[in-house]
Amino acid sequence: MVTNVTNLGRSGLSDWLIQRVSAVILALYTLFIVLYLLFNPNLDYATWSGLFAQTWMRIFSLLAFVSLAGHAWVGLWTVTTDYLKPTAIRVTVQLLVILAIFAFLVWGIQILWGA
């Protein structure tokens, strides 16, 4: 049994599922935003702000933010365990990554609900 403490889900199976599901959500969100921008060539602030004022868009956006946070955690955790062999450096980088993800997530929520 291989132990693990700094990965997101404490198990490879849950990390893997989170990675796959969040990837689908992020793909859908990206597709939606790109299509929205293509179909609204003369986008102004009021329309853009109006889009994000709707509850379904806020739920969709928050879901995408949380997915991005989870996806980044799982992905970067994997990268650090592959390439950073000294424990002190690896754990430090992992904690910095987790802190950064947390900060960006809170910041994103603030932008989403702040306006």
Added chain:
Amino acid sequence: MLQVSIYRYNPETDSAPYMQEFQVDTQGRDVMVLDVLHMMKEQDNGLAYRRSCREGVCGSDGMNMNGKNGLACITPLSEVVKGNKLVLRPLPGLPVIRDLVVDMGLFYQQYERIQPYLQNDEPAPAIERLQSPEDRDKLDGLYECILCACCSTSCPSFWWNPDKFVGPAGLLQSYRFLVDSRDTATRDRLSELEDPFSVFRCRGIMNCVAVCPKGLNPTRAIGKIREMLLADGS
């Protein structure tokens, strides 16, 4: 004359590994890489490599030929040589004992970890445990592995974490016992594999499939193990 560049390292006399150049006269024949090694050994009998059956059954002479892992005994020159040049190196990622001979300890450790033997807690029948032809068919493409380590040593995930990631060869064998209808330890086997390294360090780049000299598909087996883990854990 074939130009051969071969990795040499004798820890007793060399401070560092180096590449040695050989000129080999194959008399224009399309021989196997192992034959070329024999011709080189005639020139320098200090050259060390493993070989046994010389027909792709024992899995002793796995090595890196012009950048690709394979069995020297069943790889004809026409398949690997480009521009009359052949570069031979030991299997990547494993400690070198001497020249092309590598220490397979880590590879076997991972094989041992997946408990490569049938486990059955039901009373043994009088003669043998029967299996339907359909259940037997599930083992095709799994049992044929000869443990040559060509796949695991071509896998970056195994290079970076050979102590934690089971590797394609071990996982192919793991699935061979997970899917065997006569094995009853499935749940225990799965619980040993659900951590982030053992199975899930596989990123599906399929180097293992590209190099397997027996044409097996470890990536498919790993996908099946994931399916079993998901079915059991959801």
